[in-house]
Amino acid sequence: MKRTEKKPSLIEKERIPMLRFGTEDVLKDPTARSMRHYEANRATILGNAYHNKATITFCTDDGDVKKVETTVWCYDDKFLLLKSGTFLPLRSVLKIENS
Numbered sequence: 001m002k003r004t005e006k007k008p009s010l011i012e013k014e015r016i017p018m019l020r021f022g023t024e025d026v027l028k029d030p031t032a033r034s035m036r037h038y039e040a041n042r043a044t045i046l047g048n049a050y051h052n053k054a055t056i057t058f059c060t061d062d063g064d065v066k067k068v069e070t071t072v073w074c075y076d077d078k079f080l081l082l083k084s085g086t087f088l089p090l091r092s093v094l095k096i097e098n099s
Contacts, residue, residue: 005039008057008067016068019030020061027090036088040080045073047083048099056080057094072096 015072027033070081080088090097 003024007067009073011066011068013068013070013082013084016082016088019066021089021092022059022061023091026094028060036090036093036096039098040072040075040090040093043080043096043098044074047071047073053099055097055099056082056088058088058092059094060092069099 025033025034043052043054043056047054049070053069054072054083055067055069056072057065059065068082070086072080073083074081075090077090080085080093082088
């Protein structure tokens with residue numbers, strides 16, 4: 001089973017620092033990576049302007065697929081900064097959906 005086929009389990013953002021993440025990007029397709037940057041930018045704008053929450057689906061090092069519902073404060077090429085100061089590696093993010 002591929003990582004993207006597993007049903008994601010919902011976790012609290014406070015648990016993210018306890019997780020381990022792989023060193024490889026979970027998205028191999030350059031178009032999908034570009035879309036992820038677009039989604040991160042949009043989530044950042046909506047999070048800062050309207051305190052809008054986003055649902056972020058991501059993979060851990062062991063291949064588990066998780067999702068978290070939180071506000072994205074900012075992002076760069078390596079990380080998403082979530083509400084409460086939690087960092088999530090961008091390379092582990094499968095998709096970002098805004099509420």
